[in-house]
Amino acid sequence: MSSRGPLEGGKQFEALLKYLRDNRGFDYTGYKRNTIVRRIGKRCNELGITTFSAYQDYLQVHAEEFPILFDKILINVTAFFRDPPTWDYLGKEVLPKILEKSGPVRIWSTGTASGEEAYTVAMLFCEALGQEAFLRRVKIYATDVDDEALNTARTGYSEKELESLPASFRTRYFEPQGSRHTFKTALRRALIFGRHDLMQDAPISRLDLLICRNTLMYFTAETQSRILARFHYALDDDGYLFLGRAEMLLMHGSIFEPLDFKQRVFKKIPRPPLRERLMILAQTGSAEASDQANRQFRLHELASEGLPFPQLVVDALGNLALANIAARRLLNVRPDDIGKALRDLELSYRPTDLRGPIDQVFRERRSIGISGIEYVAIDGAVRRFDVHFAPLLDNGAAVAGTSVTFIDVTGEGVLRTELERAKQEVETAYEELQSSNEELETTNEELQSTVEE
Ligand SMILES: C[S@@+](CC[C@H](N)C(=O)[O-])C[C@H]1O[C@@H](n2cnc3c(N)ncnc32)[C@H](O)[C@@H]1O
Structure with missing residues (x-):
């Protein structure tokens, strides 16, 4: 029996997420579980529903519940110049760097909610460039997964909603439109609003500035990683990434570096290590890019495959990651041995113990060799090998695996005897x-x- 309460994560909740994805195309599997369990649970409480499976039944008969649920999940809190010191920093330090280049400036505000963030960045650039150059040079793409929020961005704000904006900005950049206030028509064509799902859609590219504030934090670490890989691809080599106050890039030191960590402004690292480049290519969401990544991976495999001597690679968890064609023939490795724990395979002790030297390579992070191992091959011939164990250092740091190569010295042995x-x-x-x-x-x-x- 499960110890979970009726409105906690578990089988029923996972079934509900699956139902939402399969029937409504809304994939919440990449969102942090605790947050989303809490939000949907809150909605159930409002309705007096006590289990997630009962709520799934409720959704099936009440189609009008979907937009209410989405509204509960997607928190649209935002403001003009949200965290003012950060926008100050952006205006003083980043914007001049972007404008140093001549030509068009492309900006993407993603998870823009009701558009305040996009209009904020528009006002900043317009202040710096003047209206004419702003319109000529700047394009701001503002996207969100929430259509209703986008609608507010397009149709404008109430008097009250504009209150937080300094009066001088209000009068210079907004004009009344019925009971609402919209961005000045003359400037509005620099902004394009559209629906975009960070989890599923290919990114907008060739960007100078990518703003994703207070949105990334809703996603699991794995999903964040995928989204950041896409952001890296989307930015120009000298582009900037602007995150929210509470957001970190702990895992991505090799693709972005802080320009100012406190203000959460990061610079793209144009040529990260190969492994990250491949990951980025594979995660951009474009079929062409992932084909290219697959080709690169395949090329790496083939480079080992074609070596004239047997080579094995054992990963950091002790699993057989690779055996090239010469190794497969010599040591009788079957295709389904790849991925298995080395300790479960005969080759871990025949023709010689591999596990001891591999452990030593991991501990000491240096190559070692064993000479003159005798081996009776499948054809009955006696052969002698020198076995080399080399650490595969990831970025010069952690040992990602061990390469084991077998150099046939049988001929050498015969010559030596003669x-x-x-x-x-x-x-x-x-x-x-x-x-x-x-x-x-x-x-x-x-x-x-x-x-x-
Ligand atoms: C808290 S608001 C942030 C608004 C603004 N960026 C800011 O910092 O003031 C988070 C936004 O992320 C949007 N969002 C959530 N999941 C998304 C997804 N998968 N793709 C795009 N936007 C998403 C929500 O709809 C919401 O508008």
Whole structure:
């Protein structure tokens, strides 16, 4: 029996997420579970529903509940110049750097909610460039998954909603439109609002500035990682990423570096290590990019596959990650052995113990070798190998795996034996020659004394 309460995560909740994804195309599996369980649970409480499976039944008969649920999940809290010091920093430090370049400036405000963030960045650039250059150079893409919030962004704000904006901005950038206030028509064409799902849709590209504030934090670490890989792809090499106050990039030191960590402004690292580049390509969401990534992966595999000597790679968890064609033939590795724990495979102890040296490589982070291992191959022939164990250092840091290569020294051994035999023969011949010499000398002496007598 489960110890979970009726409105906690568990089988019923996972079934509900699956139902929402399969029937409504809303995939919440990448959102932090605790947050989303809490939000949907709150909605159930409002309705007096006590289990997630009852709520799923309720959704099936009340189609009008879907938008209410989405509204509960997608928190649209936002404001003009939210966290003012950060926008100050952006205006003073980042914007001049972006404008140093001539030509168009492309900005993406994603998770923009009702658009205050997009209009804030528009006002900042318009202040710096003047209206004419702003319109000529700047394009701001503002997206969100929430259509209703986007609608507010398009149709404008109430008097009250504009209150937080300094009066000078209000009068210069907004104009009344019925009971609402919309961004000045003359400037509005610099902004394009549209629906975009960060989890599913391909990113907008060639960006100078990507603003994703207070949105990333709703996603699980794995989903954040995927989204950040896409952001990296979306930004120009000298582009900037602007996150929310509470957001971190702990895991992504190799694709973004802080320009100012406190203000959460990051710079793209244009050429991260190969592994990250491949990950980025694979996660951009574009079929072409992931094809390219697959080709790169395949190329790496083939590079090992074609080596003229057997090679194995064992990963950091002790699983057989790779065996090239020569290794598969020599050690009789089957395709389904790849991925298995090395300790469960015969090759871990035949022709020699591999696990001890691999552990040593991990501990000491240096290569080691074993010479002259004898092995009776499948065809019955006796062969000798030198086995080399080398650590595979990821980025020069952690040991990601161990490469084990077998160098066939059978021919060398035969030559060495022949050389030994030849040396022996020469030595015997020399000894014989020496004793013949001695005998000759004795005979000579004997002859001499006979002559003297
Ligand atoms: C708290 S608001 C942030 C608004 C604004 N960026 C700010 O910092 O003031 C979070 C926004 O993320 C949006 N969001 C949530 N999931 C999303 C997704 N998968 N794709 C795009 N936007 C998403 C929500 O609809 C919401 O508008």
